[in-house]
Amino acid sequence: MDAVYQELLLDHYRRPRNRGVIDDADVTIQQRNPLCGDTLTLQLAFDGDRVREAAFNGEGCAISQAAASMLTQLLRGRTLDEAAALRDRFREMMLGDTTAATDKSLGDLRALAGVARLPVRVKCALLAFSALGEVLRERETGIGNGESGGPEVDPGA
Ligand code: ZN
Secondary structure (H helix, E strand, O other), X not given: OOHHHXXXXXXXXXXXXXXXXXXXXXXXXXXXXXXXXXXXXXXXXXXOOEEEEEEEEEEOOHHHHHHHHHHHHHHOOOEHHHHHHHHHHHHHHHOOOHHHHOOHHHHHHHHHHHHHHOHHHHHHHHHHHHHHHHXXXXXXXOOOOOOOOOOOOOOOO
């Protein structure tokens, strides 16, 4: 991996942005990556269909935690459509798309381009994005009203 990018990744890992809890979050999604043992909780608060606040919590490898830090940094102020576009672009980069890897819209996330060459770590990088995918699904179907605590919660409980 490129040295500058590796530095950026470690910086996000050691000094994560937006790590914490949002008291009035509209959605809280938990994800696990059993292959690596990474856990992640993504929280978002919305203002209409725009992300007002984004935060995460979790434990795991540098790639999973840095990706969450980088993603939450980019999500603030974005609409749901923009967030979906960001997720799609990142997935393309993880599939080895070199134009995605130089796309400025991905911000610091471009530091993870090299992960595309490490198939076992791609799931680590995508963990935060699969959480975002859950958020987008919840918002689309209108069930993300705070009544659902995420995919691991039994809706009948
Ligand atoms: Zn991992």
